[in-house]
Every structure is written in C-alpha cells, then in structure tokens.
Amino acid sequence: MRRAPWCWASWGGLAAWAGAKDLRKARRPFRLRIDAFGITLHDAELAWEQIDAVSLWHVPNRGDSETTSPPKPRLMLWPAPGVAFPRKPDRTLGDRRRYTLVHCEDLDQSVRELTAVLAEHGGAAFETAPRSVRPPVPVTVSGPESRVLGEERQFVDGRRAGTWTLVWAAIAVVHSYSFWELVHGRVVGPAAFAAVAPPGAICCWCLAGRSYGRWRKPLRLRVGPEGIGMRQAGNDESFFAWRDIAAVTVHRSPTSGETGLWLVVWPLPGSRPDDDPSYLIDGHKAFSLVRLDRLPGGAETVLPVVRQYAGERYSETA
Numbered sequence: 001m002r003r004a005p006w007c008w009a010s011w012g013g014l015a016a017w018a019g020a021k022d023l024r025k026a027r028r029p030f031r032l033r034i035d036a037f038g039i040t041l042h043d044a045e046l047a048w049e050q051i052d053a054v055s056l057w058h059v060p061n062r063g064d065s066e067t068t069s070p071p072k073p074r075l076m077l078w079p080a081p082g083v084a085f086p087r088k089p090d091r092t093l094g095d096r097r098r099y100t101l102v103h104c105e106d107l108d109q110s111v112r113e114l115t116a117v118l119a120e121h122g123g124a125a126f127e128t129a130p131r132s133v134r135p136p137v138p139v140t141v142s143g144p145e146s147r148v149l150g151e152e153r154q155f156v157d158g159r160r161a162g163t164w165t166l167v168w169a170a171i172a173v174v175h176s177y178s179f180w181e182l183v184h185g186r187v188v189g190p191a192a193f194a195a196v197a198p199p200g201a202i203c204c205w206c207l208a209g210r211s212y213g214r215w216r217k218p219l220r221l222r223v224g225p226e227g228i229g230m231r232q233a234g235n236d237e238s239f240f241a242w243r244d245i246a247a248v249t250v251h252r253s254p255t256s257g258e259t260g261l262w263l264v265v266w267p268l269p270g271s272r273p274d275d276d277p278s279y280l281i282d283g284h285k286a287f288s289l290v291r292l293d294r295l296p297g298g299a300e301t302v303l304p305v306v307r308q309y310a311g312e313r314y315s316e317t318a
Contacts, residue, residue, distance in 0.1 A: 032075075032102055034117045039077065041101065044086050046079065048125055052096070053078040053136065054118060055127040056104070056111065056269035057283030061276065070276055072104040072111055073269060076283070115270035128246035129266045130282040134315050139268065145225050145242045145309045152224025153305045155295040157233075176201045221263070221290055223305050228265060230289040238287070244271035246284075248310040250303065253288060255279050260291045261299055263306065 033040040038047040039054065056073040077099045079085050089097045104111050118126045119139035127136050220237075222229045227245065231237035247266040252259060255278070264278075265287045277285035292299040307314045 032107070034114075034121055036121055039101070046077070046083065046085070048121070048123065050080050050083045051077060051125050052080045053127040054122055054125055055283060056115065056118075057100075058269075058277075058280055058285055059283070060280060070274070072273070073283070074103050075101040075114070077101050111270035111273055115268060119268075128268055128284075130284050133249050133266060133281070133284075134247040134313070137312070139246075145227075145311065148225060148309055152222055152226075154220060154222040155297070155302055157219045157294060157296055219290070219294060221295055221302065223309050225309070228289070228306075228309075230263075232290075238275075238289075240265050240267060240287070242309075242313075244268050245310075245313055248306060248314050250292070250299070250316045253278075254281070258291070260293050262291050263289045263302070265289060 031040065031042040038045065038049075038051060055076050055078075057076040058073045059071055061070045076090075077085075078096050079099070085097075085099055087099050089099055092098050104114065107114065123138045124136045126139060128134075128139060218231075219233045220229075220231045225242075227239055227241040228248070229237050229239040244267050245265055246268045249264045249266065250261050251264065253262050266284055267287065269284075272285070272287075275285075275287075278288040279286050292302055295302050
C-alpha cells in the first residue's frame, strides 16, 4: 500500500522542525553561573530564595565501564514549592521535583572548584548529605574539633592477630619438623599426617605470615582534631579530614543483613573523587568505616569520642 504524498510531506516537515529545534539549541552557548544572586543558566535563572536545594548527585559506576574511577557527579536542583523551571523534570519516586542542570564531566572546572563555589554562595541550600542523615546547614558551620581538649584517641584491636600468628607458626613448625623427618626416612606420628606435612607446612607458614602482617598493622580507628582515620587489619589507612566531612552517622548497613552498628562517614562532594564509596544514598557517597562491636569497648566507648569531635556533623540514624 502506497502512502499519500501529503503523508510523506508531513513526516518531512516534522523532521525538519525537530532538526531546526535541535540545531538552534546546539548553537545556543551553554552558561552556568553561580554567585550571590543564585544560579544562572543560558535558558533560566533562579535566586537562592527560589531554590529549595542544590546538590552534586553521584551515580553508581557501571559494571561494564572500562575506567576504574567512579564517574563524576551531576549538578542537581530542586526548586522551591511553586517555582517554575523551564525544563523537563527528572523521573523521581518522591514528590520533590528534581532537575539535572549539567553533568560535571562536561565542565572545564573540577568538581572541587564547583563544590567550593556552591559552599560559598549556596548556604544551607547546598545539600551535602542526604536529608535523612543530616538537615541542610551551611558548609561553613563546623564542629568543635579544634576546641576539644586532649589528644587523639585510638582504638586498636590486634590481640587476635597476634594470637593467631603464634598458633599458625607453631603448627607450621610441627609440619616442617615432620617433613624433615620424612625426608630422612623417619615417620613422626601417623603416616597420614606425615604425608600432608609438605603442603601443610607451606599453608601454615603462609597463614602465619598473613596473621603477622595483620598484627603489625592491626585494626585501628583514630579520632582527633584533624579528622578520622580508619585502617582495616593488614591494609593502609583511609583518612578523612574534618574539613572534608559533611556528616558522621551510626546506623545499620543497608547493603547487608547484619544487625550491628557501623560508623559511616559522608564526605563533602568533590573531596574524594577517585574513591569508590561503600554505597550511595540519594546520590551521596557513604564510606562504612568499621562495625563498632569489632573495636575495643564497642559503641559505648567509641561513640562519645566521635560525638565529641564531630559536633553537629554527628547523627545517629540507627
């Protein structure tokens, strides 16, 4: 069945109109200005009084991505109730209208520079942590970390690693001696034990070395005027300076079925651009440091110290 000429003409006119619209939009220069007035774009401007919140929204790294670094965030805006914005809102599950202003990877400036400008002019409108975690406050509002008397506190748990080092080393010595006797034609103990002595010695010496490394670098949390440092056993430390922390919370892990409480740090957007978070909530990075019952004294001993230094950054959401 052949289509009528007017049908082809209609499709052609529609395609030409859409192409002209996209061309006009592409030729329009992009502009993003953030100052004391508010946020100005090439097609809209809003004063801070018209903005409910603005945030740098992180998205999870795709599994098929070739790069190992997490993607840069997007600049999101929530207008105040009743304020119109000349763009199509993003699809969201809640009632708050959300708009994507720009992908930060398309900007010439770094995410840290954008964060600094938002912190300078945005005040409480700059959302640095999920609202379920911390009410929006200006970034300039800090805790009492510089006014707390006393030195840094450390919570170290290396006793079990030291014990296991001795246990595995002792078993490895027994296996090694049995292997030595086997080489010289003598069987020490049951024949089955002597037969597994070589691989047993190698395995136990490896386990002893691993436990020794965890004993030399034990599980440690340190909290002080400079920030929070966490080191898992045998690994290097991750340190979060107070100036780069938006919130510190205590809650159960949303990614596992564990009932224990975790100490979680929410960094300011842009402060750790190359680090993969433990999880994301409302586009904000969360770093689970440690389950509190793994530290000496547990939550009863650790939390008063964290609360003392974190100040208004601290929140218990458990």
